[in-house]
Amino acid sequence: MSNENSRNFKSWPVTIILTVFSLPILVMYLYLVVDTFTNTEPGSLIPNEFTFEHWRFLWETEPGRVSIWTATLNTLIFASVMTALVLSVSLTAGYALSRLNMPYRRFFLGGVLTLHAFPTVTLVIALFIVLQMVGLYNTLIGVIFIKAALMLPFGIWVMKGFYDTVPWEIEMAGVQDGASRFMVWHKLVLPQIKPGLIALGVFSFLEGWSEYVLPQIFTPDADVQVLSVYLASLIADDQNFDFNLFKSIGLFYIMPVIVLYLLFQNKLMNIYGGGSKG
Amino acid sequence: MRILLDKFTKKFDDTVVINDMDLEIKDGELMALLGPSGCGKSTTLFSICGIYQCSGGRILFGDRDVSNVSSQQRNVGVVFQNYALYPHMSIYENIAFPLMVKKMDAAQIKKEVHAIAKLVHIGDLLERRPSQLSGGQQQRVALCRALVRRPDVLLLDEPLANLDAKLRLEMRSEIRRIQQETGITAILVTHDQVEAMSMCDRIALMDEGKVLQVTTPNDMYHNPQTDFVASFLGNPPIAFLEGEVAGNQVLLNGSQLKVALPSSIRQPDNGTKVRLGVRPELVGTDRGNAVAGRISFIETQGRENLYDLTLDNGAVLRSIQAVRSDISMGQTANWNIDTERVLVFDTNGQRLL
Incomplete structure (x- = not known):
């Protein structure tokens, strides 16, 4: 269907515009996933170590919780x-x-x-x-x-x-x-x-x-x-x-x-x- | 099985749709309920199959009074206008459904389904889904499903209305063939007089909830009891001329033209107002009395042409004749009306005999 629809206009400008507007959301989702497996220095954007400690809730329960x-x-x-x-x-x-x-x-x-x-x-x-x-x-x-x-x-x-x-x-x-x-x-x-x-x-x-x-x-x-x-x-x-x-x-x-x-x-x-x- | 409607009445709330209708459908007969839309023919059909409750009178299947019997217990096969096949089931399952409901055993069901599918010529379609079939094939499946239970009566609600012209011709003869081979009593609801005349043993012509005339197609065409019946049958339709009786002739209103009365009818008094029904095949013959008019319309039908002849009082006669090259629009013509076969009605529309 998309092939037939795109015949009367070029699809790449649309793709670019949509990508630009979706980028902030994509970045947020990316960080959501990345941050759960890594630690990052305060003030930095690039994570510096890989860790599973944020997933510890799966196997241990904090007291009072x-x-x-x-x-x-x-x-x-x-x-x-x-x-x-x-x-x-x-x-x-x-x-x-x-x-x-x-x-x-x-x-x-x-x-x-x-x-x-x-x-x-x-x-x-x-x-x-x-x-x-x-x-x-x-x-x-x-x-x-x-x-x-x-x-x-x-x-x-x-x-x-x-x-x-x-x-x-x-x-x-x-x-x-x-x-x-x-x-x-x-x-x-x-x-x-x-x-x-x-x-x-x-x-x-x-x-x-x-x-x-x-x-x-x-x-x-x-x-x-x-x-x-x-x-x-x-x-x-x-x-x-x-x-x-x-x-x-x-x-x-x-x-x-x-x-x-x-x-x-x-x-x-x-x-x-x-x-x-x- | 003989079906009898005895003083059958159907009301919706306070609206009387059918009042005191008497109709007998003989065993093994294909009866058409013919009429314009809204005349109550479908209501009658749905009351016979039990979808509508009767409000009065009785419906008898053979000697059994089924007026208060539920649809499930009536043993009626119905073919709906849009076929109403079950879209999620294969054709085999569609046809087997009524037998499955009866809890027949699987081997027996298989035998019955194959037998009926063979009769209706869809034996090779059983694995398909309804959406993969053409209109004509779906129609056949609907017929199969209605017949497989061996119902007492087969009801067909406008079965050909959704088909294209060519398939309609084919299914017309197919339905008739299947009905005759199974010998089932059947009722066909239609608004198409050609369908009714070509397929059925007898026609019940209905209008406004009443049965006007019940007879064979041939008799209904040639001996209609009212002008409504006469106008409903025949294509192209009958033309009417209004006039007054003068001796053994009728003087047309607003004209000097005279048309002889058929010698077979009882002579009405002079001055009686009458309507003459003239079928297209009676105009332009080689006997009877001539009327003059102007050719106002020519319709090509292939083998024949249809000519409209406008008389000097504005009335229009239709004439169906072999194609002739000597006639063109606007020309005057002096054509014979075969007066012996003209139908004469009084002003209330009753036939004068």
């Missing part, structure tokens, strides 16, 4: 359970909103759209009180529910968009072929919205992985910390200030994101196309 692996596990649980919740509810709710002639359908559609645009921060105090009352404050379950609930309007809306692109004749044909509504959904409709499902899944997981505000507020304690909160507590600690350690953990933290993104980047684009086949 939670192990990186606990935080990683917490993040993993948080992101994946939240994703599972969002997927299962969006899959069914999206179908209902797209296909079923249910009462108050328009009201629900409007509600989903409104909630989608609702700023999370305004809910914090109310959610805090609710969590305290039901005893889920400082638990992963509590924050999972909150994050999932806040993701749902987006998830439902996206899935509804994907369901809308499946022609209803396919479902009718399935029903005529003798299949139950559930079987039609499971065998005929679901395979066709699979790109949407994958995209929403990856997107939710990444959202969960990078979520900071909600865990910071609702699960501040050490044993339920997620990585983002762990990282923040590291920089908030002005006793021992270690920028390279901070960078190493930062790199450790974004690696799964980069891998997932590289694996699924094509699928992620689907979400903004609304699932229509181009």
Whole structure:
């Protein structure tokens, strides 16, 4: 595609301009990686020794601090359970909103759209009180529910968009072929919205992985910390200030994101196309 | 299997789409539901297959009342206008799906699928995906999938509408062949009178939720009961002349031209207002009475030409004749109308016999 597109204009000026503008960011990323393996004299830009000491957090835990692996596990649980919740509810709710002639359908559609645009921060105090009352404050379950609930309007809306692109004749044909509504959904409709499902899944997981505000507020304690909160507590600690350690953990933290993104980047684009086949 | 609609009524909320419709489709027959768009023919079809619930009356398959039976239990095969093939399945899986739902065993499914694919001539396409097939092939697959369960009735919803002209001709005879070889009772919904006439045993012509006439294509063409039926069938369409009865002739409105009434009809009273339906093949013949007019349009159709003859009162007669080089636009012509075969309607559109 790029070959055909570049036929009516030269591509090298564009490449140069983009390179110039991207250079500062590239340099920053380069230093992020380089600094985690090296030490640099103060005032110098060129590193002078190679070391693994900034990665020591992987095998030793400083006293008074939670192990990186606990935080990683917490993040993993948080992101994946939240994703599972969002997927299962969006899959069914999206179908209902797209296909079923249910009462108050328009009201629900409007509600989903409104909630989608609702700023999370305004809910914090109310959610805090609710969590305290039901005893889920400082638990992963509590924050999972909150994050999932806040993701749902987006998830439902996206899935509804994907369901809308499946022609209803396919479902009718399935029903005529003798299949139950559930079987039609499971065998005929679901395979066709699979790109949407994958995209929403990856997107939710990444959202969960990078979520900071909600865990910071609702699960501040050490044993339920997620990585983002762990990282923040590291920089908030002005006793021992270690920028390279901070960078190493930062790199450790974004690696799964980069891998997932590289694996699924094509699928992620689907979400903004609304699932229509181009 | 015989299908019977008995006082069938369909409403959407308060809008009555079909009211008290009676229609019988005989066993093994291909019946066309023909009508303009919005006449209720697709609604009728979807009610027969159970996608729509009937609001009143009964639908009988043989002696079984299926009015309140769900689609899954009705045993109806449907071919949708856009074929509705399952895009993620191979052609084999598409055709096997209805059998798989029935939990038939794999060997039996394989046998049945291959048998039906052979009948419909798609035996070599079974490994492909729907997106790799042409429109005509997809149509055949849809037919296969509808037939493989051995349904009591096959419903075809505008099956040829998405095909190009050449394929349409081919599939027209193919659908007819397959229907006759399987001996299945079938209902074809179409707005194309050529399709209905060329494929079907009988036509039910519908308008505004009512069945106007049910008969064989030939009879419907030659003996339409109303002017609507007459105008719906035939290509190029029939032309109408308005006039008043004067003796055994009709004096055309705003003109001195007279056209004789067919001798076979009961003589209406003098002064009765009538509409004469004149088919294009009745103009320019070698018998009947001559009318004068001006050639206002010539359309080349290859073997024949279509001529429009504008009379002095502005009415236009169409004439289909072998290509002739002696006629050009704007010229006057004095052509015969074969009056014995002209159709006579009263002002309400009812045929006078």
